[in-house]
Amino acid sequence: MRLADLSSTELDKQLCGAGLVLGVGPFAFRIKSPIESVHEGLHRLYSNYPLLRGDQFADFDVTVAGGRGVRRWWRPQAIFRFDGGEPFLPLPFTHAFPLLEWAMNWCVSMHVQRYLLLHAAVVEKHGLAMILPAPPGSGKSTLCAGLIHRGWRLLSDEMALIALQGDLVTPFGRPVSLKNQSIDIIKAYAPEAVFSPTVHDTHKGDVALLKVPTDHVHRIAEPAKPRWVVFPKYAAGEEACLTPRSKAQSMLELGRNSFNYMVLGRTGFVGLSRVIDASDCYDFRYSRLDDAVAVFDQMVADSVVA
Amino acid sequence: MHHHHAVSEKAAPSLFRLSSPPSLHWASWGDEYVVFDEASGQTHLLDPIKAYILDVLSGGNADVLRLTLLLEKALSVPAHVNSHEVVLAALEQLERTQLVEAVPL
Numbered sequence: 269m270r271l272a273d274l275s276s277t278e279l280d281k282q283l284c285g286a287g288l289v290l291g292v293g294p295f296a297f298r299i300k301s302p303i304e305s306v307h308e309g310l311h312r313l314y315s316n317y318p319l320l321r322g323d324q325f326a327d328f329d330v331t332v333a334g335g336r337g338v339r340r341w342w343r344p345q346a347i348f349r350f351d352g353g354e355p356f357l358p359l360p361f362t363h364a365f366p367l368l369e370w371a372m373n374w375c376v377s378m379h380v381q382r383y384l385l386l387h388a389a390v391v392e393k394h395g396l397a398m399i400l401p402a403p404p405g406s407g408k409s410t411l412c413a414g415l416i417h418r419g420w421r422l423l424s425d426e427m428a429l430i431a432l433q434g435d436l437v438t439p440f441g442r443p444v445s446l447k448n449q450s451i452d453i454i455k456a457y458a459p460e461a462v463f464s465p466t467v468h469d470t471h472k473g474d475v476a477l478l479k480v481p482t483d484h485v486h487r488i489a490e491p492a493k494p495r496w497v498v499f500p501k502y503a504a505g506e507e508a509c510l511t512p513r514s515k516a517q518s519m520l521e522l523g524r525n526s527f528n529y530m531v532l533g534r535t536g537f538v539g540l541s542r543v544i545d546a547s548d549c550y551d552f553r554y555s556r557l558d559d560a561v562a563v564f565d566q567m568v569a570d571s572v573v574a
Numbered sequence: 575m576h577h578h579h580a581v582s583e584k585a586a587p588s589l590f591r592l593s594s595p596p597s598l599h600w601a602s603w604g605d606e607y608v609v610f611d612e613a614s615g616q617t618h619l620l621d622p623i624k625a626y627i628l629d630v631l632s633g634g635n636a637d638v639l640r641l642t643l644l645l646e647k648a649l650s651v652p653a654h655v656n657s658h659e660v661v662l663a664a665l666e667q668l669e670r671t672q673l674v675e676a677v678p679l
Binding site for chain 2: 520530
């Protein structure tokens with residue numbers, strides 16, 4: 269059963285009651301929220317995700333609720349609750365749906381130790397995964413959103429889940445978070461794409477979430493083999509330029525940008541070195557999405573021929 | 575101010591050893607080496623000289639002279655390079671990252 273199979277009334281009932289248990293890749297989230305924008309966001313962006321039985325074990329229990337007390341009248345807030353606590357500061361009520369997304373990221377990044385978690389987007393073609401680590405502002409999500417509308421499959425926009433046995437990347441594809449100008453860029457680049465309403469003035473600026481294409485969700489249990497680690501950088505007006513990069517430096521950089529490399533100790537080191545063993549590493553500067561697609565498609569073609 | 579540093583005391587016939595012998599794990603690509611020190615949880619990027627010194631010390635303690643001779647034999651050190659100085663500099667950096675230490679006399 270998928271979320272789309274629920275009637276709107278049933279969806280509201282579960283979210284306001286015992287919780288909606290949603291399967292997202294290898295994790296189950298029990299989500300509770302009385303907030304309408306959260307209901308609408310889930311209905312619009314998660315319609316193809318599997319719905320699990322209400323009594324099924326969930327890895328994470330996530331609640332996004334409205335604030336209490338008089339404040340809810342004059343400056344309503346959205347609050348994320350997890351395990352009896354409130355890990356984040358309250359946000360404006362209108363930020364409730366992005367807050368749920370950030371909360372889901374937080375749950376995985378802070379608690380999961382059965383994967384090596386790298387802060388990176390991952391896309392796949394022909395079974396080969398391209399890991400795109402990058403700091404905020406490098407254009408990672410824009411690039412990722414462009415690629416998944418030109419034949420690449422989304423494994424994750426935010427975090428690469430590397431198996432500790434073997435080196436496969438497990439998909440954890442969820443809506444791609446686009447910010448500011450990137451929203452209009454992708455709306456123009458992929459007019460068929462489905463978005464959440466844009467939420468203004470978040471701590472990241474304006475944010476809109478992009479729905480994951482249906483067939484990518486259907487293939488969410490299909491892992492991929494790492495083949496490339498590419499550090500992208502949007503550089504206005506520049507021609508696309510792919511430059512080989514030191515594997516050892518790339519490993520250290522990925523380790524620094526991992527959520528749990530230090531915690532995993534030797535296991536993390538072995539896992540990460542396997543990823544680097546299997547991957548060609550590059551720096552990539554670009555200004556046009558079509559150029560990036562052409563360059564990456566060529567890398568796949570070369571790799572498949574080889 | 576007195577800086578106590580074993581490597582900088584060139585005259586001393588210091589013997590060096592790994593700081594935490596059984597806890598090093600390696601990965602390498604070409605002439606780049608990455609070593610993970612399980613004791614500290616730190617990952618270090620090493621050039622071939624430092625990697626070689628660490629590898630020798632994994633086999634047992636060694637002094638600067640022995641490390642210099644072995645390095646000259648193992649790696650093609652150009653004639654104009656003072657390999658003794660190279661070893662001293664490498665040891666100093668390896669000490670700073672707590673991968674090696676001078677054996678107390």
